[in-house]
Amino acid sequence: MTGLLLKDIYTVLKQMKFFVLVVIIMACLPGYSMLTFALVYSAMLPMTALAYDERSGWDKLAGTMPYSTMDIVLSKYALGYIMIAGATLISALAQGILAAVGVAKPVENVLMQIAGAVGIALFFEAVVLPLMIRFGVEKGRVIFIAIGAAIGVLIATAYKSIDSFQLPDGLNTTTLTVGVVLVLLVLNAISMLISVKSYEFKKG
Amino acid sequence: MDVIISNANSQPIYEQIFAQIKNNIISGRLKEGDALPSIRMLAKDLRISVITTKRAYDELERAGYIYTVAAKGCFVAEKNVELIREERLKEIEEHLKKVSELAVGCDLGDKEIFDMYVLLKKEG
Amino acid sequence: MDAIEIKGLCKSYKDFKLDNLDLVLPSGCIMGLVGENGAGKSTTIRLIMDAIKSDAGKVTVLGVDNKSPEFRMCKEDIGVVLDEAYFPEVLTPKNVNSVMQNTYKKWDEACFFDYMTRFSLPMTKPFKDYSRGMKMKLAIAVALSHDPKLLILDEATSGLDPMVRDEMLDIFNDFTRVETHSILLSSHIVSDLEKICDYIAFIHKGKLLFCEEKDVLLEKYGIIRLPKAEFEAVPPEAVKGKKVTNFGVEALILRDKVSGAFSPERPSIEDIILFTAKGGN
Numbered sequence: 001m002t003g004l005l006l007k008d009i010y011t012v013l014k015q016m017k018f019f020v021l022v023v024i025i026m027a028c029l030p031g032y033s034m035l036t037f038a039l040v041y042s043a044m045l046p047m048t049a050l051a052y053d054e055r056s057g058w059d060k061l062a063g064t065m066p067y068s069t070m071d072i073v074l075s076k077y078a079l080g081y082i083m084i085a086g087a088t089l090i091s092a093l094a095q096g097i098l099a100a101v102g103v104a105k106p107v108e109n110v111l112m113q114i115a116g117a118v119g120i121a122l123f124f125e126a127v128v129l130p131l132m133i134r135f136g137v138e139k140g141r142v143i144f145i146a147i148g149a150a151i152g153v154l155i156a157t158a159y160k161s162i163d164s165f166q167l168p169d170g171l172n173t174t175t176l177t178v179g180v181v182l183v184l185l186v187l188n189a190i191s192m193l194i195s196v197k198s199y200e201f202k203k204g
Numbered sequence: 205m206d207v208i209i210s211n212a213n214s215q216p217i218y219e220q221i222f223a224q225i226k227n228n229i230i231s232g233r234l235k236e237g238d239a240l241p242s243i244r245m246l247a248k249d250l251r252i253s254v255i256t257t258k259r260a261y262d263e264l265e266r267a268g269y270i271y272t273v274a275a276k277g278c279f280v281a282e283k284n285v286e287l288i289r290e291e292r293l294k295e296i297e298e299h300l301k302k303v304s305e306l307a308v309g310c311d312l313g314d315k316e317i318f319d320m321y322v323l324l325k326k327e328g
Numbered sequence: 329m330d331a332i333e334i335k336g337l338c339k340s341y342k343d344f345k346l347d348n349l350d351l352v353l354p355s356g357c358i359m360g361l362v363g364e365n366g367a368g369k370s371t372t373i374r375l376i377m378d379a380i381k382s383d384a385g386k387v388t389v390l391g392v393d394n395k396s397p398e399f400r401m402c403k404e405d406i407g408v409v410l411d412e413a414y415f416p417e418v419l420t421p422k423n424v425n426s427v428m429q430n431t432y433k434k435w436d437e438a439c440f441f442d443y444m445t446r447f448s449l450p451m452t453k454p455f456k457d458y459s460r461g462m463k464m465k466l467a468i469a470v471a472l473s474h475d476p477k478l479l480i481l482d483e484a485t486s487g488l489d490p491m492v493r494d495e496m497l498d499i500f501n502d503f504t505r506v507e508t509h510s511i512l513l514s515s516h517i518v519s520d521l522e523k524i525c526d527y528i529a530f531i532h533k534g535k536l537l538f539c540e541e542k543d544v545l546l547e548k549y550g551i552i553r554l555p556k557a558e559f560e561a562v563p564p565e566a567v568k569g570k571k572v573t574n575f576g577v578e579a580l581i582l583r584d585k586v587s588g589a590f591s592p593e594r595p596s597i598e599d600i601i602l603f604t605a606k607g608g609n
Contacts, residue, residue, distance in 0.1 A: 003430035010423040011416045057414040063379035064408035064480075065431055066400050203380060214594050216547045244356075248505050253526040254356065256543045 004067065004075035005082075007058075008049040019045070023087045024094070035091055035113060036155060039121035040148075042087035046076040046129060047144070051137040063203075073133070073195045077188065080125040088118055115177065120151065122184045126191035134198035205234060205241070209250055217252055221260035229269050229280055230288060240270060240278040329391045331355045331478050331510035332376060337385035339371055346371055346534045349385070353527070356507040358500070360521030360542075361514035362601055363531035369514040370411065372531065373482045376512075377408060390478060404433055407471030409484040413463040417456035421449060421466060432474035443469035460487050468496060472503070479503060479511045485520055493517070497524050518598040528597055532605050542597065549600055550583045550592020562586060569603030580604070 012019075019041070026038035053059060062072055092114055127147060132140030207224050209217055228234040240246075243261055247254040261278055264270045268287055270278045307317055332353040339346040346368045353359045361369050374380045376387050378394045387394040392402040415424060421444055429435045444451055447465040449458075458466065464484060471479060479500065485493045501524045503509050515521055521528060522542065529539035540548075549568065559577040566585035571578045580603035583592060 003427045006430055007416065007419070007423075007427045010419055010427070013418070052416050052418075056416045057412065058416060060379065060410055060412075061414040063374075064377055064403065064406070064410070066403040067431070068400050211594070214550075214592075217543055244505060244507055248501055251501060251523060253541065253543050254504075255526050255541050 001067075001071045001075050001078065003065075004062075004072060005078060008046075008052075008075065008079050011052045012045060012048050016045075024090055035095065036117040036120055038091055039084055039087050039117045040124050042083040043080050043121040043125045043128075044144075045083045046080045046125065047132055047137065047140070049076060049079060050129075050132050050140075054137050069196050069199050070192075073192060073199055076129060076133075076195075077125065077192060080129070081122075084118060084121045084125070087121075088114060091117070119180055119184060120155070122188060124148075124151070126184070126187045130191050130194040130198055133195045134202070207246070207250065209252060218256045218259040218263070221246075221257060222263050225260070225264055226267075226269055229283075230291060234280050236280050236282050238280045240280065242277055329355060330388075331357070331390060332512060333386075333388040334372075334376070335386045337372070337375060337387060338383045339375060339380070340383055341371075344368070344371075344534060346375075349531075349536055351529060351536060351539060353510055353512055355510055356504065357526040358504055358511040358513060358524055359527040359529060359539075360525035361512060361529050361531060362516065362518055362521060362597075363514075364516060364605075367531045368534045369531055370482055373480055373512070373514060376480065377403075377406070404474065405477040407474065407476035407479045409464070409467045409471045409479075409481045411483040411486065413455070413467040415455045415463075415466070417454065419455050420453060421451045424455075424466070424470065428470060428474065434475040436473050436475060440469055440473035443473065461489065461492050464488060465492070465496075468499070472499070477508055477510070479509075479513075481511065481513045481515075483515055484513070485515060486517065493520060500524060518601055519596075522597040530601055530604060537604055545597065545600055546594065548582060548584075549580055549595050550586075550590075551578065551595045551599055552581055552586075552590050552592045553578045554590075562590070568600075569606040571603075571606065 009016075023038045023042055026034045026041070059072075092111075095114065124147075128140065128144045131143050134140075135143070205225075205228055207221060209220055225234070225240070234240075240261070241249070243257045244254055247257040250257075261270065261272075265272060265278070268284055269281055271281050272278050303317065307313075330352050332351070334349055334351040337346065337349040337351075344366070349368075349372065351372075361372065363369050371380070375382050376389060376394065378387075378399060389399070390402055390405055392398050394402075419427075425437060425440055428440070429437060441451075443449075443465075447462075447469065449462055449466055449469070455463070455466075464487070468484065471481075481500070485496055488496065497520060500511055500513065504511060513521065513525065525542050527539060528542050528545060530537045552562070553576060554562070555576045556572070559579070562579065562581065563585060566581045568580040568582065570580070580595060580600060581590075581592060586592070
């Protein structure tokens, strides 16, 4: 799988310079929405990799190499996770500095916001990747925009009430976080399985 | 050892190889105990099929000109005097056949042919 | 152990059907797969590599069933060159080297760089700046640099000029100097195949018309050219295919079914292919 990851990293290297710039800018801007967009944008990188694969017909070559379908699919998810992790680090640093300087909100809030954004980005990846693998990059992109818009609306409405957010009795931040993490893990695992099945189906 | 394959004539390639190696052995260019190139090497160097060179070597072995040592390769067999004599006899037979055909053409009888032979031998 | 064993392979598409293919590539041999475009050569190769699913039949490569989980490791020993190189266009050979190093257990970097030098391929130029010939050379270098036992080449020499093609054929020929190495080479350039193949398999419209030793084919058949009237004397069971023009008849015949009086000429593999496709009558 390392080979596949390397190939994707080399391939999107050109795009990455612009991308890193966009992520840094978005991450350094105060505000929850910018942060979220930064992370979701980084989750989009596997989609770009998929687009390049489609364009070069790479799948035909990959079929001749000692890779299983799981390897091929997993490498795309792994690429996403690495990018999200990288963007999170940049965001955390930037927001942390801004908070210390007093421009943005205090640190614990920032951490919560970042965690939330990571969750959304992971959710995004889990939903869009199987769609793109199944329907191809073009159609997948359309679906992606539709989902993006829906989530954007959700965030906008949720953001209004996030300051006065009250956890129901019996739940605290820790259990909530653990719960969300578990859900995301399961979601990603299911997503991978669907992606593998879709890839095999397209082989037909 | 020179082996030249001709694509122009209709003689099967394995026969050509067989004949050329055989002649090399009979003429003494290849001596007893000399190692022959491996079947695969000969095929690849001549750019011909391995199956064909194998066939030629099999024929050579069957006819007694070469022998195989497992894992070592093929070697020229001891000059079998009988074999060589047989070859020569075959050649003489063919020449005689030709002479007889020609003789019919210009109406020469058996005795005249024999006289010619004795004369040529004396001049020899 | 045969390099490739195919039994009863079937694959149907909308307007094409690969019909019950049986084929064996013995170890240490070079087999040429001939056929016109659309005959089924690429489909067969994709089925062998399990890149597409078959409808029926069994394929065994280097002793491994290509539907078994072990086949994935088997691909370490198979070098494949497809009709196009399919590398992402921004990658350079240096990048490709890193990727392959992390793909194949037996990747030999020195061997790969050696081929790059030998083929005069620039190491830091992105793939999109390569000409067609250079792309194929790169693909061939990659296929040869992980110590494969089997080479599968799908139209790997098409689109190359004759000198480059000859250079590639030399490399393929040298590859089989080792007796455990085998090659399956598909092409519609029959003259290339005639140069180095041990076996010729002819696929026509999804069916295998024959698979025979190349030299036996050349010994078995002959070409005769006669005026129509004289051609009547040729026994029909000897005729494998014929071409009738206003000036006479040209036919592919089985040598052992006609008398020597017809003095048949030596055919080329291309002749045999063309006439066989035409059919007996």
